[in-house]
Amino acid sequence: MSDLEPMTENAPIERPVSAALSTELAQLDESAARYARASMPANTKRAYTAQFRKWNAWALERGCGVFPANAVDIANWLAEQADGGRKVSTLRTAVAAIRAAHQAAGLPFDTKHPAITNVLKGISKLAPQEQRQAQPI
Numbered sequence: 001m002s003d004l005e006p007m008t009e010n011a012p013i014e015r016p017v018s019a020a021l022s023t024e025l026a027q028l029d030e031s032a033a034r035y036a037r038a039s040m041p042a043n044t045k046r047a048y049t050a051q052f053r054k055w056n057a058w059a060l061e062r063g064c065g066v067f068p069a070n071a072v073d074i075a076n077w078l079a080e081q082a083d084g085g086r087k088v089s090t091l092r093t094a095v096a097a098i099r100a101a102h103q104a105a106g107l108p109f110d111t112k113h114p115a116i117t118n119v120l121k122g123i124s125k126l127a128p129q130e131q132r133q134a135q136p137i
Contacts, residue, residue: 048097051090054081055098067105069098071113078116082123091120 028036055077059066064073078091095111102109110116 047093048100051094051097052101055094068102068107069109071110071115074098074113075115075119078119078123082127088120088124088127091123095120 055069055074056066058064058077058080059069059073062073064070074095078094081091081094082088095116099109099111
């Protein structure tokens with residue numbers, strides 16, 4: 001599975017996170033296409049892929065639509081993840097990953113939907129977790 005391939009019950013939908021650029025890349029010259037492919041760092045792609053896979057599995061398990069995702073389903077998933085000890089920063093990355101997958105599929109996704117923003121705000125207040133400070137070198 002490459003980048004963000006949303007999955008259905010039968011088979012994965014071939015939609016890598018960089019698919020949003022794929023049609024544009026075909027029209028770009030070699031140099032411009034190289035820069036466009038480099039627009040998302042590899043670590044971001046890995047983090048997005050991991051978070052999207054978690055959302056995808058949860059949604060399929062519950063019979064929720066992965067594409068387009070329902071904001072209430074996303075909010076419920078975020079709450080469940082927070083109850084499982086996930087940090088709000090991880091959950092924000094997950095929302096960004098879901099947005100990126102929707103963009104790659106050419107679908108809208110409102111990250112500012114009240115169900116999502118209010119749940120994230122509540123998680124921040126009720127389950128605050130201190131940032132880990134790296135040890136000095």
